[in-house]
Amino acid sequence: FAVVQIDTAxxxxxxxxxxxxxxxxxxxxxxxxxxxxxxxxxxxxxGLPGTRAGAQLGGQVSLSMGNAFLGLSLFQKAxxxxxxxxxxxxxxxxxxxxxxxxxxxGSFYAQVKDYEKALFFPCxxxxxxxxxxxxxxxxxRAMSQYHMAVAYRLLGHLGSxxxxxxxxxxxxxxxxxxxxxxxxxxxxxxIHRSRGDLETxxxxxxxxxxxxxxxxxxxxQVQVLLGVAKCWIARKALDKALDAIEKAQDxxxxxxxxxxxxxxxxxxxSICRSKGLQRELRAHVVRFHECVEETELYCGLCxxxxxxxxxxxxALPCSHIFHLRCLQRNGTRSCPNCRRSSMKPxxx
Ligand SMILES: [Zn+2]
Ligand SMILES: [Zn+2]
Numbered sequence: 001f002a003v004v005q006i007d008t009a010x011x012x013x014x015x016x017x018x019x020x021x022x023x024x025x026x027x028x029x030x031x032x033x034x035x036x037x038x039x040x041x042x043x044x045x046x047g048l049p050g051t052r053a054g055a056q057l058g059g060q061v062s063l064s065m066g067n068a069f070l071g072l073s074l075f076q077k078a079x080x081x082x083x084x085x086x087x088x089x090x091x092x093x094x095x096x097x098x099x100x101x102x103x104x105x106g107s108f109y110a111q112v113k114d115y116e117k118a119l120f121f122p123c124x125x126x127x128x129x130x131x132x133x134x135x136x137x138x139x140x141r142a143m144s145q146y147h148m149a150v151a152y153r154l155l156g157h158l159g160s161x162x163x164x165x166x167x168x169x170x171x172x173x174x175x176x177x178x179x180x181x182x183x184x185x186x187x188x189x190x191i192h193r194s195r196g197d198l199e200t201x202x203x204x205x206x207x208x209x210x211x212x213x214x215x216x217x218x219x220x221q222v223q224v225l226l227g228v229a230k231c232w233i234a235r236k237a238l239d240k241a242l243d244a245i246e247k248a249q250d251x252x253x254x255x256x257x258x259x260x261x262x263x264x265x266x267x268x269x270s271i272c273r274s275k276g277l278q279r280e281l282r283a284h285v286v287r288f289h290e291c292v293e294e295t296e297l298y299c300g301l302c303x304x305x306x307x308x309x310x311x312x313x314x315a316l317p318c319s320h321i322f323h324l325r326c327l328q329r330n331g332t333r334s335c336p337n338c339r340r341s342s343m344k345p346x347x348x
Contacts, residue, residue, distance in 0.1 A: 019048050019057055026064045030071070031179070033218045033255040038068035059088025059097045067104055070111070071219060073258035073295045078108060079319040095132040099125045099140050106147040111259055112297065112306055112321065114313040115154045122147035142171035142180055149187050153194060154310070161191050182211035182220055190227055198231045205231070222248045222260045229267055238271050245271075259307075262291035300336040301326035316340075 026041035042065040046058070066081030082101055089098035102125035109117035125144035133140055145168035152161035165187045172180035189204035205228050212220035225248035232241035245264050252260040265288040272281035297306040299322050306313065312324040320337040334340060 015049055019045055022048070023057055023061055023064070026061070026068075030064055030067055032216045033071060035068040035071040035256060038071075039065055042068070056092060056094075059085045059092065059094060059101075062088060063097065063101055063104065066101075070104070070108055072256045073111075075108070075112060075295060075297060075321065076319050079315055079321065082108065083319060095128050096136060096140065099128045099133075099144065102128070103143050103147045106151060109313070110147075110150055110154060112313060113154075113308070113310050115151060115310045116312060118154060119148065119151035122151060138171045139175060139177060139180070142168045142175075142177070145171075146180060146183055146187065149184075149191075153187065153191050156194075158191055158194055161187070165191065178211055178215055179217065182208050182215065182217065185211070186220065186224055186227065189224075193227055193231055193234075196234075198234060201227070201231055218251045218255050219257055219260070222252045222255070222257065225251070226260065226263060226267075229264075233267070233271070238275060242268070242271060258291050258295045262288060262295065265291060297321075299323045299326055301330055 022041050022045045026038045026045065029035075029037040029041065042061050045061045062081045062085035066078045066085060069075075069078035069081060082105055085101045086098065088094065089101060102121040106118050106120075106122040106125070109115070109121065122144050126141070126148065129136065129141045129144055145164045149161045149164035149168060152158070152164060165184055169181065169184040169188075171177070172184055185204050185208035189201045189208060192198070192201035192204065205224050209221060209224045212218075212224060225244045229241045229244040229248065232238070232244060245268055249261065249264050252264060265284045268284045269281060269288065272278075272284060292305055295307075298304070299306055300320065301322055304323075306321060306323070313321050314324045314327050315321050316335045318335050318338050318340040320335050322336075330336075
């Protein structure tokens with residue numbers, strides 16, 4: 001559909017319509033985890049001749065681009081795009097856009113393991129919904145509740161996680177929102193796994209998997225398989241775990257998500273160690289370190305990797321990320337990575 005739209009726009013020589021068509025193309029590729037394509041369509045959008053509508057859509061283009069960079073585990077670029085989108089939202093009083101960016105930032109910080117920020121941003125999104133969202137689609141409320149559920153689970157507040165996830169699922173079911181239903185099922189399964197209730201977790205992973213497959217969310221499938229593998233490891237069924245990991249690794253490589261590849265190598269490592277498979281073990285260790293380097297998740301101050309365990313992080317205006325404790329201890333006035341001046345911390 002989006003392709004037909006572009007042809008029509010070209011014929012009509014309508015710049016706004018053309019921009020919108022490219023944005024639609026970018027978004028549908030984002031849903032299918034075609035992140036490189038998403039980024040290239042977003043760049044096309046940003047390169048089109050400027051119009052008034054163009055300035056309004058700029059924020060949405062940046063958001064989509066940020067989501068795609070996050071899909072590729074390019075964290076600094078993702079953060080840069082989210083900051084841009086947030087600036088657009090503030091300059092244009094666009095609370096809807098701000099709400100969506102906050103949800104994406106929640107997912108960003110959940111991945112780099114600053115769980116306090118992973119909760120803060122979706123809570124902010126929920127606040128925006130209750131302050132301005134009377135006329136908005138309920139999907140904004142559902143989205144913020146889902147991201148809150150994820151953060152609560154990571155923080156170990158399983159009761160709150162359950163409540164938020166149930167609220168989000170209720171709306172997703174009412175609206176027939178399949179992508180969100182799949183995410184909620186995955187979150188339910190993770191909550192049950194965190195409780196040690198594998199019996200309840202497995203069927204939810206199965207249901208999540210079948211919807212993710214149906215809608216083509218391959219990154220979602222990777223996350224489901226990661227959860228399934230962890231369940232099998234808890235049950236000491238290592239061969240079944242390896243099976244799930246292998247499938248997940250293929251999918252993760254296909255979509256180019258480095259963070260999942262890294263997590264999967266880490267799981268394989270522990271399995272190979274307990275099975276005494278030295279050669280395989282070494283291979284996974286090597287690949288693990290390659291992935292760490294490719295994600296560039298290092299704190300430029302202490303040199304340790306970011307995202308190994310829950311710790312508070314701070315981004316500078318250049319979008320480089322550091323441990324909050326390292327920045328406080330060093331009190332730097334310019335970014336240790338790129339030397340750009342950073343008198344005040346960035347607002348994300
Ligand atoms: Zn550090
Ligand atoms: Zn920097």
